[in-house]
Amino acid sequence: MKILVCISHVPDTTTKVKFIDDFKKIDIAGIQWIINPWDELSLTRALELKDDPSNGIQSVTVANVGLVGTEPTIRKALAIGADDAIRVNADPKDAYYVAAQLANAAKSEQYDIIFCGIESSDYNGSTVGGMLAEFLGYPSISSVSGVKIENGQAVVTREIDGGKELISAAYPLVAIVQKGIAKEPRIAAMRGIMMARTKPLKVLEPVEIDSLTELISFEMPKPRAACKFVDPENPRQLIELLQNEAKII
Amino acid sequence: MSVLIFVENWDGKFKKLSFELVSYGSKIAEMLATEAIAITIGNVDNAELAKLGKYGADRVINAVNDGIQIFDSQNFTSIIAGFADKENARVIVLSNNSTGKALAPRLSVRLKAGLGSGVSKLPANIEPFSVFKKVYSGNAFANIVIKTDIKILTLAQNSFELIESDKNADISQVLVEWDTSGLKTKVNEVQKQEGKILLTDADVVISGGRGMKSSDNWGPILELADLLGAATACSRPVSDEGWRPHDEHTGQTGKIIAPNLYLAIGISGATQHLAGVSSSKFIVAINTDKDAPIFSAAQYGIIGDAGKVLPKLVEAVKELKGK
Numbered sequence: 001m002k003i004l005v006c007i008s009h010v011p012d013t014t015t016k017v018k019f020i021d022d023f024k025k026i027d028i029a030g031i032q033w034i035i036n037p038w039d040e041l042s043l044t045r046a047l048e049l050k051d052d053p054s055n056g057i058q059s060v061t062v063a064n065v066g067l068v069g070t071e072p073t074i075r076k077a078l079a080i081g082a083d084d085a086i087r088v089n090a091d092p093k094d095a096y097y098v099a100a101q102l103a104n105a106a107k108s109e110q111y112d113i114i115f116c117g118i119e120s121s122d123y124n125g126s127t128v129g130g131m132l133a134e135f136l137g138y139p140s141i142s143s144v145s146g147v148k149i150e151n152g153q154a155v156v157t158r159e160i161d162g163g164k165e166l167i168s169a170a171y172p173l174v175a176i177v178q179k180g181i182a183k184e185p186r187i188a189a190m191r192g193i194m195m196a197r198t199k200p201l202k203v204l205e206p207v208e209i210d211s212l213t214e215l216i217s218f219e220m221p222k223p224r225a226a227c228k229f230v231d232p233e234n235p236r237q238l239i240e241l242l243q244n245e246a247k248i249i
Numbered sequence: 250m251s252v253l254i255f256v257e258n259w260d261g262k263f264k265k266l267s268f269e270l271v272s273y274g275s276k277i278a279e280m281l282a283t284e285a286i287a288i289t290i291g292n293v294d295n296a297e298l299a300k301l302g303k304y305g306a307d308r309v310i311n312a313v314n315d316g317i318q319i320f321d322s323q324n325f326t327s328i329i330a331g332f333a334d335k336e337n338a339r340v341i342v343l344s345n346n347s348t349g350k351a352l353a354p355r356l357s358v359r360l361k362a363g364l365g366s367g368v369s370k371l372p373a374n375i376e377p378f379s380v381f382k383k384v385y386s387g388n389a390f391a392n393i394v395i396k397t398d399i400k401i402l403t404l405a406q407n408s409f410e411l412i413e414s415d416k417n418a419d420i421s422q423v424l425v426e427w428d429t430s431g432l433k434t435k436v437n438e439v440q441k442q443e444g445k446i447l448l449t450d451a452d453v454v455i456s457g458g459r460g461m462k463s464s465d466n467w468g469p470i471l472e473l474a475d476l477l478g479a480a481t482a483c484s485r486p487v488s489d490e491g492w493r494p495h496d497e498h499t500g501q502t503g504k505i506i507a508p509n510l511y512l513a514i515g516i517s518g519a520t521q522h523l524a525g526v527s528s529s530k531f532i533v534a535i536n537t538d539k540d541a542p543i544f545s546a547a548q549y550g551i552i553g554d555a556g557k558v559l560p561k562l563v564e565a566v567k568e569l570k571g572k
């Protein structure tokens with residue numbers, strides 16, 4: 001069986017974002033790019049599954065929609081342990097556009113499990129995984145915090161309000177993952193970094209498709225008013241403020 | 250024309266977020282001078298359905314079929330898409346919770362309808378249709394134009410005020426198809442803790458970080474939560490250490506919440522933590538370090554040792570509650 005992990009190339013999560021061109025574009029100067037944290041965890045879990053030969057996983061492929069600038073991020077995924085990679089050579093216009101490109105890339109092979117992160121840390125859309133599943137006509141399970149393989153099926157843990165569900169699912173399947181899927185992201189070892197240079201990275205040209213939304217401009221959040229400090233000896237003051245000024249308790 | 254509001258129910262009951270969503274969808278219907286139609290899937294009794302009228306729905310559709318026992322994103326999508334078609338929906342709104350996040354993307358593809366996810370305000374403009382959404386985990390916002398005839402929006406929880414109305418909604422029960430042949434997933438087991446206030450639903454959240462030093466020191470946090478009817482939360486290292494359960498972890502990689510009050514105790518306020526809590530109406534911080542970044546996000550703060558401040562705070566709350 002084969003696994004596909006969709007990876008998004010995003011600014012490091014501590015980045016203080018700035019915008020240029022009249023707030024139309026993010027200023028990429030000095031940004032450190034990383035694999036979207038969720039996707040890195042999905043990849044880790046996919047590789048853990050592959051490590052156990054009884055799971056019968058032949059390959060773990062990563063796919064990204066992005067221009068050539070995302071290749072270092074893709075190579076990082078290969079260094080961590082993915083077997084090969086696909087890059088769809090296009091500037092991601094919106095989630096619909098990205099999902100359509102990924103669906104087209106995924107059609108070239110029979111992938112049994114496709115992992116997507118619950119969101120990318122840049123656009124916070126929480127949309128690509130569900131759209132991809134719909135484009136492919138596959139079932140999807142969202143809020144996934146665990147995936148195992150038992151008797152030729154995926155056994156998936158899904159987080160629900162106040163609890164969990166254990167679900168068995170036939171392939172193919174899109175798993176939209178969140179916290180818990182893997183403990184810590186796997187780190188690339190020196191050997192992996194060397195090997196990554198020669199692993200296959202296929203570049204696909206995009207299919208023609210219109211985006212459905214357009215990002216017009218960014219705005220910065222309004223600065224919060226300065227914090228009011230209360231005497232640590234007298235937290236009753238805090239209660240009074242919450243009651244009379246904020247009116248929330 | 251209509252605005253279609255997909256309202257989730259939990260064993261036949263609605264929650265505050267359901268009413269926020271109906272208030273929101275009804276306002277959009279007003280902006281478009283059209284009808285607000287709420288739809289919920291699975292049996293709900295009439296008294297409960299009527300509540301949706303009290304938040305502005307003109308019509309309430311209860312889609313039923315005895316086969317509907319579990320959530321299945323493909324079947325739910327087909328049902329909603331069917332009504333969108335029949336009612337000529339121009340805008341479809343859902344909650345930005347796990348159910349909404351599972352359905353909205355599928356509907357977007359099914360109906361070729363542009364999706365604005367996690368919005369917190371009414372559309373800024375109708376023609377072109379533009380919405381405002383949080384990006385970069387709360388470090389910025391984006392203005393997005395949805396270009397398609399049908400627009401889909403998912404509303405962030407606790408971001409829109411309830412707006413009451415005196416409408417008596419027209420309620421109807423509609424038998425829908427429920428296709429089990431395509432169901433390739435099977436729920437084998439459900440583990441649920443009953444009676445706990447859900448972090449994502451709570452109005453008040455009391456949260457502890459590494460500054461709490463040890464799981465043994467959580468007593469006053471639990472007591473405060475109990476007194477205030479609050480949910481408890483924690484920073485990531487706290488759940489990683491096993492001091493608190495994983496489902497309490499808030500932040501970029503944990504739960505994203507927007508309570509009225511978030512009390513952060515011994516939490517430094519790293520960007521990844523703030524990513525999950527910055528939409529809270531009020532943030533209050535207790536921290537020994539006056540330069541901790543959490544104070545830049547907080548409206549009220551106490552510079553002090555949690556071990557000393559918390560017992561006094563518990564006393565003050567007890568007094569407030571007359572206990």
Ligand SMILES: Cc1cc2nc3c(=O)[nH]c(=O)nc-3n(C[C@H](O)[C@H](O)[C@H](O)COP(=O)(O)OP(=O)(O)OC[C@H]3O[C@@H](n4cnc5c(N)ncnc54)[C@H](O)[C@@H]3O)c2cc1C
Pocket residue numbers: 013037457458459460461483484485486487498499500501502503514515516517518519520521522525535536537538541553554555556
């Ligand atoms: C990709 C990525 C994702 C992440 N996602 C998350 C996330 O979702 N959520 C999250 O929380 N973190 C996340 N983190 C981790 C984050 O960067 C911080 O490390 C973490 O939030 C720090 O937790 P803390 O504030 O509890 O601990 P610390 O940063 O150690 O802060 C402890 C605070 O307690 C104060 N303190 C110490 N003693 C006392 C006392 N006696 N009384 C009062 N105050 C005291 C200190 O002054 C300090 O400010 C993520 C990191 C990465 C790289």
